[in-house]
Amino acid sequence: MTDTAPRELPLQELDEVIIRFAGDSGDGMQLTGDQFTSISAALGNDLATLPEFPAEIRAPQGTLAGVSAFQVRISDFAITTPGDAPTVLVAMNPAALKAQLPNLVQGGAIIINTDAFSEKNLEKAGYESNPLEDGSLDGYRSYPVPMSQITRDAVAEHGVKPRDAERSKNFFALGLISWMYTRPVEPTMEFIGTKFRGKELVIKANEAAFHAGYNFGETAELFESHYEIKPAELPKGEYTNVNGNTAIAWGCAAAGQLARLPVFLGSYPITPASDILHDLSELKHFGVRTFQAEDEIAAAASAVGAAFGGALAFTTTSGPGVALKGETLGLAVSLELPLVVIDIQRGGPSTGLPTKPEQADLLMAMYGRHSESPMPIVAPKSPADCFNAAIEACRIALRYRTPVMLLSDGYLATSSEPWLLPDIDSLPDIGVDFHTGFNGTNEDGDGIFLPYLRDSETLARPWAIPGTPDLMHRIGGIEKEDESGNISYDPANHQKMIDLRAAKIEGIDVPDVEVAGDPDADFCMLGWGSTWGAIDAAVDRLQAAGKKVAHVHLTHLNPFPKNLGEVLSKFETVICPEMNAGQLVDLVRAKYLLDVKPVNKMNGVPFTTAEIESAALQAIEAS
Amino acid sequence: MTDTSTRTEPADWATDQEVRWCPGCGDYSILTAMRMLMPELEVDRENTVFVSGIGCAARFPYYMNTYGMHGIHGRAPAIATGLAMARPDLDVWVIGGDGDMMSIGGNHLIHALRRNVNLNILLFNNMIYGLTKGQFSPTSEVGKVTKSSPMGSLDSPFNPMSVALGAEASFVARTHDMDRQHMMEMFRRAHDHKGASIVEVFQNCNVFNDGAWEGITKKGNRDSNLISLEHGKPVKFGADGEFGVVIDNGTAKVVSVADVGESALLVHDETKPDPSTAFMLSRLSRGPFEPTPIGVFRAVERIEYATSSTAQLAMAQNDKGAGDLSSLLRSRGTWQV
Numbered sequence: 001m002t003d004t005a006p007r008e009l010p011l012q013e014l015d016e017v018i019i020r021f022a023g024d025s026g027d028g029m030q031l032t033g034d035q036f037t038s039i040s041a042a043l044g045n046d047l048a049t050l051p052e053f054p055a056e057i058r059a060p061q062g063t064l065a066g067v068s069a070f071q072v073r074i075s076d077f078a079i080t081t082p083g084d085a086p087t088v089l090v091a092m093n094p095a096a097l098k099a100q101l102p103n104l105v106q107g108g109a110i111i112i113n114t115d116a117f118s119e120k121n122l123e124k125a126g127y128e129s130n131p132l133e134d135g136s137l138d139g140y141r142s143y144p145v146p147m148s149q150i151t152r153d154a155v156a157e158h159g160v161k162p163r164d165a166e167r168s169k170n171f172f173a174l175g176l177i178s179w180m181y182t183r184p185v186e187p188t189m190e191f192i193g194t195k196f197r198g199k200e201l202v203i204k205a206n207e208a209a210f211h212a213g214y215n216f217g218e219t220a221e222l223f224e225s226h227y228e229i230k231p232a233e234l235p236k237g238e239y240t241n242v243n244g245n246t247a248i249a250w251g252c253a254a255a256g257q258l259a260r261l262p263v264f265l266g267s268y269p270i271t272p273a274s275d276i277l278h279d280l281s282e283l284k285h286f287g288v289r290t291f292q293a294e295d296e297i298a299a300a301a302s303a304v305g306a307a308f309g310g311a312l313a314f315t316t317t318s319g320p321g322v323a324l325k326g327e328t329l330g331l332a333v334s335l336e337l338p339l340v341v342i343d344i345q346r347g348g349p350s351t352g353l354p355t356k357p358e359q360a361d362l363l364m365a366m367y368g369r370h371s372e373s374p375m376p377i378v379a380p381k382s383p384a385d386c387f388n389a390a391i392e393a394c395r396i397a398l399r400y401r402t403p404v405m406l407l408s409d410g411y412l413a414t415s416s417e418p419w420l421l422p423d424i425d426s427l428p429d430i431g432v433d434f435h436t437g438f439n440g441t442n443e444d445g446d447g448i449f450l451p452y453l454r455d456s457e458t459l460a461r462p463w464a465i466p467g468t469p470d471l472m473h474r475i476g477g478i479e480k481e482d483e484s485g486n487i488s489y490d491p492a493n494h495q496k497m498i499d500l501r502a503a504k505i506e507g508i509d510v511p512d513v514e515v516a517g518d519p520d521a522d523f524c525m526l527g528w529g530s531t532w533g534a535i536d537a538a539v540d541r542l543q544a545a546g547k548k549v550a551h552v553h554l555t556h557l558n559p560f561p562k563n564l565g566e567v568l569s570k571f572e573t574v575i576c577p578e579m580n581a582g583q584l585v586d587l588v589r590a591k592y593l594l595d596v597k598p599v600n601k602m603n604g605v606p607f608t609t610a611e612i613e614s615a616a617l618q619a620i621e622a623s
Numbered sequence: 624m625t626d627t628s629t630r631t632e633p634a635d636w637a638t639d640q641e642v643r644w645c646p647g648c649g650d651y652s653i654l655t656a657m658r659m660l661m662p663e664l665e666v667d668r669e670n671t672v673f674v675s676g677i678g679c680a681a682r683f684p685y686y687m688n689t690y691g692m693h694g695i696h697g698r699a700p701a702i703a704t705g706l707a708m709a710r711p712d713l714d715v716w717v718i719g720g721d722g723d724m725m726s727i728g729g730n731h732l733i734h735a736l737r738r739n740v741n742l743n744i745l746l747f748n749n750m751i752y753g754l755t756k757g758q759f760s761p762t763s764e765v766g767k768v769t770k771s772s773p774m775g776s777l778d779s780p781f782n783p784m785s786v787a788l789g790a791e792a793s794f795v796a797r798t799h800d801m802d803r804q805h806m807m808e809m810f811r812r813a814h815d816h817k818g819a820s821i822v823e824v825f826q827n828c829n830v831f832n833d834g835a836w837e838g839i840t841k842k843g844n845r846d847s848n849l850i851s852l853e854h855g856k857p858v859k860f861g862a863d864g865e866f867g868v869v870i871d872n873g874t875a876k877v878v879s880v881a882d883v884g885e886s887a888l889l890v891h892d893e894t895k896p897d898p899s900t901a902f903m904l905s906r907l908s909r910g911p912f913e914p915t916p917i918g919v920f921r922a923v924e925r926i927e928y929a930t931s932s933t934a935q936l937a938m939a940q941n942d943k944g945a946g947d948l949s950s951l952l953r954s955r956g957t958w959q960v
């Protein structure tokens with residue numbers, strides 16, 4: 001670095017870049033990634049993000065277990081995934097380099113904080129020799145940058161102590177990357193000002209570090225060029241960047257307004273679902289009441305109680321919690337009260353991989369209660385779609401007076417995408433009326449209330465809440481007589497009630513599936529939940545390569561759309577990529593006797609587009 | 624309660640459902656006490672809810688002409704917590720047995736008590752699992768011989784009053800199924816208390832644990848073995864008040880009044896903020912064979928849970944204005960394309 005005058009570097013245009021910021025959990029990588037995402041969103045790029053957190057809260061500093069990463073993909077075209085593999089890696093320490101290098105594409109760029117490569121840190125990361133010197137990075141474009149030192153120098157003039165100065169090095173990295181991808185400076189200055197309001201020294205230090213990074217790119221003779229990624233052609237309108245858990249929380253609050261009901265959430269903290277509890281706890285001004293229960297059973301039970309009282313009730317959790325709630329959900333099935341159960345699926349069995357996604361709770365959602373206790377299942381396909389899926393789950397719960405399972409996963413929970421904000425007035429009215437009058441007569445001709453007299457169209461029973469004069473009634477988990485709801489052990493009645501409960505769920509008005517891609521193809525990919533993005537991207541690639549491919553995506557897993565069997569039977573070959581051992585495949589085979597082929601992955605990492613593309617090519621070849 | 628409500632009769636609180644407890648079961652007299660009390664409370668049936676778990680005791684809601692939910696084993700306090708939070712306007716009663724509330728649902732019970740949710744919890748303690756036909760329960764005495772403990776049970780029993788006081792319940796009382804007036808009084812006090820109230824009812828299961836409480840509740844034994852706690856009065860019992868209770872070195876002890884003198888006796892103060900003395904009283908008796916206190920152990924004022932929750936909602940609305948969906952969706956920044 002000899003020349004300090006700005007150099008005129010060539011500006012190269014890219015259609016996309018996938019950057020992964022990686023560092024120790026204390027290095028502020030999530031903040032850095034988030035801010036880079038915000039600036040890029042404002043520039044009009046399409047984008048998708050994928051944060052990766054360590055499972056331990058305070059993993060030892062500098063170790064592999066403590067690496068925190070944030071992947072962001074920005075593009076000038078519409079995308080549906082955060083990208084298979086990063087093309088740029090920002091490695092703040094040896095552990096980050098070691099953990100993330102295998103993910104980087106061959107020939108990818110690595111921007112390295114060389115100051116962190118001390119003997120001690122190398123040892124903590126398990127390096128026997130220094131990868132910066134031993135040829136480990138051959139085949140990549142590596143850019144060694146003494147980030148800590150330059151940051152310290154840059155902030156020194158503001159009177160920041162050297163130890164505190166270290167903390168600003170993520171802003172140095174952000175400045176450097178902002179320069180590389182020609183992002184504006186101003187939004188980050190604003191962000192720093194708001195984020196650290198009241199802490200003048202921190203604001204100064206971060207600003208200085210950011211500028212130092214930005215100027216370093218410009219002045220150091222290290223980089224051959226910098227890049228530009230033009231805005232993507234996206235539908236016009238107002239966008240926000242949202243992750244799946246926040247979109248669910250907002251969907252729950254929205255559903256309360258759309259149904260004109262107070263929202264109640266009973267929940268017990270569990271990764272990766274806790275953020276929904278946190279977000280909803282912030283929405284008290286929406287009349288949202290959150291209750292942190294003593295366990296998942298109480299969480300579900302309190303929601304059942306609230307639903308009986310006339311609230312729009314939710315319970316949020318992950319797989320282990322769903323297992324605990326099972327008996328209570330059976331009660332809700334029997335009581336026929338509206339309730340939305342939100343399962344953010346994570347790796348199992350048991351504690352499994354708390355921070356990693358899986359789609360392996362599908363059969364538990366479907367069958368995880370004793371006896372015949374059918375429950376509708378709705379699954380969002382992308383972070384922003386979580387908003388719609390939450391409202392849809394509420395619509396079904398209210399209209400049919402049933403518990404509904406909303407199946408998201410750890411991938412959707414934390415990854416984010418731009419969301420074209422809906423027109424509030426276009427959201428569906430999902431309100432239902434409480435029952436307020438008699439609906440039958442006794443032998444004497446007096447009016448009576450029959451709590452299990454069903455609506456002829458939906459088979460839903462009346463929802464009469466305490467406080468309603470004259471409609472006092474008792475409901476419970478014991479089998480009850482059709483219509484009157486009185487306890488009944490009569491064999492024929494039990495058969496009838498089993499049949500009625502099944503018919504009610506089977507009759508839910510689920511929209512038909514649509515075929516994406518090429519409807520005339522012989523080959524189809526069937527998916528549900530978060531695999532949508534990767535399958536969609538793979539379909540694009542296959543079509544670009546001249547293959548005929550169809551894509552059927554399921555949002556409703558119980559009941560299935562009425563046309564599903566017919567649609568799938570038209571294809572010669574159907575494969576089904578799922579992050580489980582073949583659970584949707586089992587359901588589809590059992591129901592339609594169709595030989596759908598499983599494509600399974602359960603290593604805690606979502607499918608890449610390339611993996612799905614190659615599975616599709618294999619299947620096409622084999623057919 | 625509305626001004627226009629006409630006074631009800633006990634029969635108005637009965638449903639048309641046939642009561643299915645075994646003939647002679649103590650649950651009948653509890654039901655009668657409840658139906659007789661209701662008109663006196665001057666509350667409306669539609670604003671009253673009985674929530675229960677599973678067990679013989681838990682059938683109770685079916686027999687009360689109010690709103691009701693027969694839930695699942697042990698979970699009634701949790702169900703009722705959700706209901707009471709969503710609907711602070713209701714009178715919510717929770718009914719369960721000793722197995723329901725002290726075993727499978729023990730966790731929910733102590734948490735409902737510590738939170739001080741506005742519930743009236745009645746624990747029908749027959750020291751046995753009735754509905755499942757007679758296994759020992761968490762309140763059965765050590766050595767209880769049942770089908771599941773042919774050589775005697777090994778478990779030390781819970782004392783429900785000690786458990787409730789340990790959870791710092793704000794209203795803790797005890798009564799028994801042989802004294803309707805006392806039951807009605809305790810239920811009334813529980814109802815009038817704002818917050819979580821728990822009333823343990825010594826209840827006879829004449830099929831699987833007949834006479835379990837006789838040592839203290841039978842007419843001839845009451846004088847010598849039932850200590851009726853009365854607020855502001857010295858704790859005394861016996862046919863002529865010849866026995867009393869003192870606190871000696873952190874322990875409640877039965878003494879002869881003649882020996883210690885009236886002034887040495889413990890004067891019962893149910894409103895004492897510290898639950899320690901009430902706890903000592905709850906430890907006085909090891910079982911239904913020695914002097915055992917009934918009545919109100921503790922009745923203190925403490926902020927009620929749903930009230931606090933509602934206050935937070937109001938405060939949030941006050942600070943942020945009523946929730947607006949459109950601004951919520953824009954709360955994390957937006958951009959135009």
Ligand SMILES: Cc1ncc(C[n+]2csc(CCOP(=O)(O)OP(=O)(O)O)c2C)c(N)n1
Nearest residue numbers: 677678679680696720721722723752753754
């Ligand atoms: C999850 C579950 N486990 C077990 C049972 C079986 N069960 C029903 S009632 C009961 C115990 C009843 O004892 P208690 O609560 O003391 O009530 P009692 O019948 O004595 O009034 C048991 C074990 C059940 N219904 N549900």
Ligand code: SF4
Nearest residue numbers: 645648679753828829
């Ligand atoms: S089994 Fe015991 S508790 Fe149950 S109804 Fe019969 S007598 Fe009552």
Ligand SMILES: [Mg+2]
Nearest residue numbers: 720721751753
């Ligand atoms: Mg019992």
